[in-house]
Amino acid sequence: MSASEVSSVRTQTQTLDLCLRIGEVLLASGAGAADVTATMQAVARSLGLRSVDVDITFTSMSMSYQPVADEPAIVQLRYVKHRTIDYDHLTRVDHLVRSVLRQDLDLREARSELGRITSSGHDRPRWAITIGWGLMCGGVGLQLGGDLAVVLIALIAAMTIDRLQLRMSRRRYPAFYQQIAGGGVATMIALAVAATPLALDPSVVVTANIVMLLAGIGFFGALQDALTGFYITAGARLTEAILATAGIIAGVSGGISLAYAFGVEVPQLDPGSGSLTGVGLTILGSAIAAGSFAYASYAPRRSLAPIALVAAVAMGITQSVSVPGIGRAWSVALAALFVGLVGYTVGGRLRVPPLVVVVSAVVPMLPGLSIYRGLTLLAEGGGSTSAGLLAMVTAGSVAMALSAGVILGEYVAQPVRREAARLESRLAGPRLVGPLRTRPDGSQRTRPRRSRRTRRTRRTRRSRRDRAPHAEHDA
Structure with missing residues (x-):
């Protein structure tokens, strides 16, 4: 094998590795499989690799490239080990992708920049993230019609749960056990508050506390992948969401059982049954919850107020x-x-991926409480089975409505901004991360396409101008 062939294989391998690392950051931050696949293919095409194949199965990603039909393909595989919503890294990687597509960065520079992004920390201290989760749960307590006492208790409980889960995560406990611990702490705090002279509904307190643990985002992402044709990834995300919710149920029931064992009188608990009363408080609470969620997920500060x-x-x-x-x-x-x-x-105005705006804005409407309530009633059995099925159907319909509505909005918004008349041919799918469309050489189109008549007129003038010197030479 010659030196040029070795260099070419090395370049192709480094390009595939760059694409896989970019896809890992996007997928771990909650991006849909369709967005991740399209972004990886666009980056590879911009760096000179045509017709690459991408396969995503939620926990692993593979990418293959065959330069010549009679030669073996180059295949690389990468596992997604950690899943944490990090909108800071997501935004910086999105900017990196756009720079590569504009040909502002070559392969070596892109690999170096991606290494700096993934290895650097954040300018936001971890204790501030804990406060952000507390404010989010306080906003949910306000959204559910709670008073100032409920909001403060939800804030303190959420901060306690976050610090507990952080310590368990550093000790490498699985997520299921972290959910059990969080649900147990939320229940014990609610029971402790119910034992005080404060006239508070413990169900509202528990509901406000466990919102940060609920798996509505996973359910939303699962349906988004299913609607875009990635059924294996959708099934894996749905399983993860159900398992996380089952952990909360185990934690809440364990807390109640522990209270009974110590002889503590337990009032009637019905988490997830809080009603949204008071339109003004509901709107204010949802704005606080969405902005706080974005802050706790490391979203850029310039996007917090618009998201709220x-x-x-x-x-x-x-x-x-x-x-x-x-x-x-x-x-x-x-x-x-x-x-x-x-x-x-x-997202375009704020220079952040639309995913950051969309997910944070729909957090107050996610059906996590309905999922929790449905699984709890199904676990009780007996006469509660029908009510549990109804709650699960309601959760599924709400999650489907959220996913379908957001995707339809993206289908309509992106072509209207670019070229409404070419909706069918210009839009390949709903893109919440990455560029909308690129040229074959990887550069983005910045000017609107001219009409066919204008292009024909310009070609005619150009051909006449090219023939003019030959005519003078013949004369």
């Missing part, structure tokens, strides 16, 4: 539409459609 505003408007749409008697799924779908429509524009 989008979430407030979306919750206002949900509340106003559901008043005349329209089902919750349809009201949530309309609100999600609004989020999908404005998420693309807001």
